[in-house]
Amino acid sequence: MEPPMNSAASASRFLQRWLGADPARAGRLAAMAELSLSSIDFGAALEAEAAALPNGARLPMERAMRRLRNLLICAIIERDLSGRADLDEVVTAMSRFADFAVQSHLAELMAEMTAIHGVPIGAESGRPQQMMVLAMGKHGGGELNVSSDIDLIFVYPEDGDTQAGPGQRALSNHEFFVRLGKKLIAALSEITQDGFTFRVDMALRPNGKSGPLAASLNMVEDYLIVQGREWERYAWVKARAVTGDPEDIAALDAIVRPFVFRRYLDFGVIDAIRTMHAQIRAEVNRQERLHPERSHNVKLGRGGIREIEFLAQVFQLIRGGRDPALRERSTRKTLRLLAERELLPSDTVERLLDAYTFLRNLEHRLQYIEDAQTHTLPVSPEDRLAVARMMGLPDEATLLARLDEQRVFVAVQFDAIFADKAADKGEQAEPAAAFGPSVSDPENSGAIAQQLAGLGFDKPIDAAARLAATWQAPRLQTLPEASRNKLAALVNTALPQIATVVREAGLGSHAATLGRLLDFFEAIARRSAYLSLLTEYPHTLERVIRMINASGWAATFLTQHPILLDELLDDRGNAATEDLPLLAATLAGHLDAAAGDTERQLDILREAHHAQMFRLLALDLAGEFSVERLADHLSALADLIVHEVVQRAWLTIPKRHREVPRFAVIAYGKLGGKELGYVSDLDVIFLYDDDDQDAPGNYAKLAQRFITWMTTHTPAGILFDIDTALRPDGASGMLVSTVGAFxxxxxxxxxxxxxxxxxxxxxxxxxxxxxxRFEAIREEVLRQDRSGRERELREEVVKMRKRMHDAHPSLSERFDLKHNDGGMIDIEFIVQYLVLRHSYQHPQLTANKGNIALLRMCGELGLIDPALAQGAADAYRLMRKLQHQVRLQGQDNARVDPALVASHAERVVRLWHACFG
Structure with a gap:
């Protein structure tokens, strides 16, 4: 922006009048304008105003505060228009001064009231009571306008009575604080010969203008729970206590937070804000029709300041329950967080911040002219030219062009979030509804089946019957009508999409995919927020259909954890899939924020694990991963979760003898071999190395809590099942062992x-x-010379294999990929035998590189026939892939058509005989 083209005095008639009333004010203005507004000591400045009378008399606080306010406004105008102050300095100074004015007047008035009526005492706690003054709106967000009113709410902790002494008249706490509130409003807003300090608006209090001026904590809680409306959630986002006892403020926050920020992703707020915005826009349009000269409302008009605020706050209301950082009150800081969280593109956020700065600066310049609370361009051409030049622009036309440019960009971004998706369909012809009340009518079943057949459904009669059964399910019949209507619209939208997805994928079944989708819808039907998400973001519904068509396990997982719908909104998480340090830092930050709240930490761990696993699943179904690479990712993710659980569970040991435990988790089985699948258990043992007398007991508690943290069912599910049977002496052994004992x-x-x-x-x-130390022990044990006990080694391995075979007899003609002869366990036993037999001569075999790499290594070393080694490696890779595909379809037992693996299993059997005879 170019520097301003005229002086502050010539641009602001308010400043001219203020200076003209008393020429001596010029010196005080110059002195204050030389300072950064953030460094002003308002206490000292107020004292200077109070003592300014030449005869030594003092001004009462109300007059001194008004004079200080006028001086501050003029200093802001001077610094802003001369380019010495930016938007942040201006709004921060105004917010600080509003806090100071409220605090100073309240302290004086409280002293006067208690002198007359005594100190208010809580009936339950017996504690003296202080009034909490809540700053709302831009004041609460620290972004107050120069000529703005302040939105306040008055809250007191408890009902009770004042403790009246001799000559004092007792009041109920409620009456006391109502009177105190009225006096505070008058002290701030009554117009005197010095003007006013702030206009005060109390309309945001519970029950609005019809509600009591001051409310107790219990009244606030009852109101928010029973009557609180969606638009009030938007207002309470910015609530900030300016006065009050910290303990009481914390109690109020505990009441307000769950009302404003839901623990689940609340996409229903989009429609609520859309409705509120439409009402605001309708009123602005009405006013502009009645008064055409009141055009270009930079606050409430199309693409104005309020739309930017809505854009920021809708993400806060949707996600603030899960991400405490998004509970920020400042619009500008919230926008920057949206870029950091990748909820909006960084370049979009920068443009929105530019637009916000331009519009707020323009709003201030409109107000500088007369110190008036206005948001529209002035009527007279002279004033419009003055505003343009205050903005550093040459003329009105340039100002309007810049204004339109900023507002068009904001409007486009606003519509991208808030445009009514149902209304957008407008003129498109909708197919006849197959899902809804009529689906239950037997007379309609044939027509609905015919409609489904026309879409391409392979079993239209079965599909029609399933639709009817779902609609009649008690869970759906007891839903509110609005939710039933939304659900019906979603299903009817989904039906042609199912036909398209099945046709394009070339796999799956219409009936199976429809059944999975309806199961999912039944699971989420009572959470209107999830229905709203799918309605507001139609592409997410398509992604759901593609995923559940490809994988029955994915359908079950999503049905169990519908909060993961958020991961399908866009691809923002995919780029970070392999960035485990970033995930670790984010997870640690969220766990730190919930320190002391074990229940919340359990959910945070589960939500983070499920979300990352779901991202991997989406990439897996898209063909981005080999089975080996997916297993690497899942294993690394499990390592991260294990690490965090150890750290956090240790902090819950009340009498821990050291800050950092000398304790380790050793992974066996699939986690140990980095071959973890989506539903694998974790085989682990626990070791410690600590001579402290409290070590055995504390580490036993840590191991038990580790298992509890992993396996406890919470609303977010579980993390992993844990198996500790491989510890020394198995189930009869100690849960934790010293390294020496191990x-x-x-x-x-x-x-x-x-x-x-x-x-x-x-x-x-x-x-x-x-x-x-464990790795050193492992190397030593595996490298023992077993050449003299080769026969015993073979016999023990074969004996163990037979036990496993007998425990899993083949009762099907289909090939069991894991347990049948020539299957995966045969390959794993072969590799384990080769490592134990030959590591003393070939130490490289002890490397934990996985079965495929170790088979290839044994072939290259000449320990087995290289061709058989390669054949077994190929077989293992194929069988893992087939096992993975079968599991994705939701089948517990990995059995396939024998013809798929016959030649591969034959090679494995040949290698088995070569090794074991």
């Missing part, structure tokens, strides 16, 4: 099968020094 056990007592398990073990999380 080493002795592995050297002298462990069974061959336990050494087999050790081939896939690794340090997972905890104390790195213990991890290094």
């Amino acid at each position: 080493e002795r056990y592995q050297r002298s007592s462990a069974w061959i099968w336990e050494h087999q398990a050790l081939t896939r073990a690794r340090f997972c999380a905890g104390d790195a020094a213990i991890g290094a």
Whole structure:
């Protein structure tokens, strides 16, 4: 922006009148305007105003405060129009002064009231009571206008009575604080010969103008729970206590927070804000029709300041319950957070911030002319030219062009979020509704089946019957009518999409996909926010259909955790899929924010794990991952969760003897081999190395809490099932072991099968020094020379394999990928045998590189036939892929047509005979 083209005095008639009334004011103005507004000591400045009378008399606070206010406004005008103050300095100074004025007047008035009536005392607590003055709107957000009123709410902690002494008249606490509130309003807003300090608006209090002027905490809680409306959630986002006892303020916050910020993703707020915005726009349009000269409303008009505020706050109301950082009161800070959270593109946020700055600066310049609370361009051409030049622009035409440019951009962004998706369909012809009240009518069943057949459904009669059954389900019949209508619209929109998805994918079944979708809808039907999300973002519904068509397991997972719908809104999470440090930092930050609230931390861990797993699932279904790469990601994610659970669970041990535990989690099985799947258990053992007398008990508690944190069912589900059977002495052994005891056990007592398990073990999380010792023990055990006991080794491995085979007899003609002869367990046992047999000569075999790499290595070393090694490796890769595909379809037992794997299984059997005879 170019520097202003004229002086402050010539642009502001208010400033001219103020200076003209007393020439001596010029010096005081110059002195204040030389200072950064953020450095003003309002207490000292008020004292200077109060003592300014030449005869030594003092002005009462009300007059001194008004004079200070006028001086501050003029200093702001001077600094702003001379380019010495930016928007942040201006709005921060005004917000600080409003706080100061409220606090100063309230303190004086409270002293006067208690002198007459005594101190108000809480009936329950017996504590003296203080009034909480809540700043709302731009004042609450620290972004107050120069000529704005202030929106306040008065709250007191408890009902009771004042403790009246001799000569004092007792009042109820309610009456006391109502009177105090009235006096405060008068002190701030009554017009005297010095003007006013602030106009005060109390319309945002519970029950508005018809409600009591001051409300107790209990009254506020009852009101918000029973009567609180959606637009009030928007207003209370910015509520900030300017006065009050910290304990009482915390109690109020505990009441307000769950009302404003829902614990689930609340997309229903979009429609509520859309409705409120439409009402505001209708009133602005009416006023502009009645008064054409009141055009270009920079606050409430199309693309104005209010639309930017709505854009910022809709994300706060949707997500603030899960992300405390988004509870920020400032519009500008919130916009920057939206860029950081990748909820809006960074370039869009920068343009919105530019528009906000331009519009707020323009709004101030409109108000500088007469110190009037106006948001529209002035009528006279002279004043419009003055405003243009205050904006650093040459003329009115340039100003209007810049204004239109900013408002058009804001309006486009606003519409992208708030445009009514149903209305957008407008002229499009809708197909006849197949889902709704008429679906239950037997006379309509044939027509609905015919309609589904026309869409391409393979079993239209079955699909029609399923639609009817779902509509008649008790869960849907007891829904509010609005939710039923929204659900019916979603299903009717989904039906042609199902036909398209099945046709384009070339897999799946219309009936199966419809059934999964209806199961999902039944699960979320009572959460209108989820229905709103799918309505507001139609592309998300299509993504849901594609995902559940491709995977029955995905459908079940999404039905169990519908909060993951958020992950389908866009692709913002996909780029960060492999950025585990970022995920770790974000997760740690959220857990830190919930310190002391174990229940919330459990949910945070589950939500983060499920969200990341769901991102991986989306990429997996899109063909972005091989089975091996997916397993690497899932294993790394599990490592991260294990690490955080150890750290957080330790902090819940009340008598922990050290701040950082000398404790480690060792992973076995699929996690140890980095071959984790979507629903794999975690096989782990716990080691510690600590001589403190409290160590055994505390680490046993830590292990137990680790298991509890992982396995407890919360509203967000569970993390992992935990299996500790591989610890020394199995189920009869101690839950935690010292490193020394583990080493002795592995050297002298462990069974061959336990050494087999050790081939896939690794340090997972905890104390790195213990991890290094474990790895050294593992290397030593695996590299033992077993050449003299080769026969015994073979026999033990074969014996263990037979036990597993007998425990899982083949009762089907289909091939069990895991347990049948030539299956995956045969391959894993072969590799484990080869590692135990040959590691003393070939130490590289102890590397935990996975079965495929180890088979190839054994072939290259000449330990087995290279062709058989390659054949077994190929078989293992194929079987893991098939197992993964079967699991994605929701089948627990990985069985396939034998013809798919016959040649591969034959190669595995040949390698087995080569190794074991």
